[in-house]
Amino acid sequence: MADNAGNQEAAGRGQLSVVRAEVDGIVVLGLRGEIDHQSVRALTREMPPVDPATGTGSRVVVDLSGVTFMDSSGVNALVAAHHTTRAAQGWLRLAGAHGAVLRTMQLVGLDSVTPCHPTVEEALAA
Template sequence: MDVRVHTAAPDRRLVTVTGQLDLHTAHHLADALQPLLDRDPHTVLVDLSGVTFLDSAGLTCLITAYRTARSTGARLALIAPSQPVQKMLQLTGVDQVLHSYPSPEAAPH
């Protein structure tokens, strides 16, 4: 799995994830997201279009990030979840809590 953080705007970060988001890799995403969500309120967009597999550990990572964002005042949104990710989000009902957008530009500021 690969995780890259880009500054999309002064108050927006785009985190691009590719590969498998599972028990063995979820901590890499958590390590990237935690410091972004702990700063001053802003938006963190997580691009999941390149994620080929998502298991419960990866899902837990996303939910934990969502909870952290709520407690710190940051905004967290998912960008273009791949078909395997979308399916897992729908099966678990997480898609009702974590909002997804087709592109970074479509996400609210």
């Protein structure tokens, strides 16, 4: 996975870094740190724009394996990304969520709306 872009936002409790790569035409966003109301911009800024006419940028995997905390801001950003990609006949897949982040996703039902996979490799192959 080649690093195409990187971004870091200061967060109230920590930081969030986003590394954007492309694998076989699929955008992969690798996240590390905490997603809260102050850092969520780093995630939303790196989401690929979607052209509903062509579907460009409509296949996205978000690697959450390096995320240690996520509040409702992160959940809302992922739900919005899910809706945007679906509108372009594409998809959003989540990978590597664990611990408190996985529990948050389960509590709000995000894991039942957006496919969640144990690894990026499995998300890419699904």
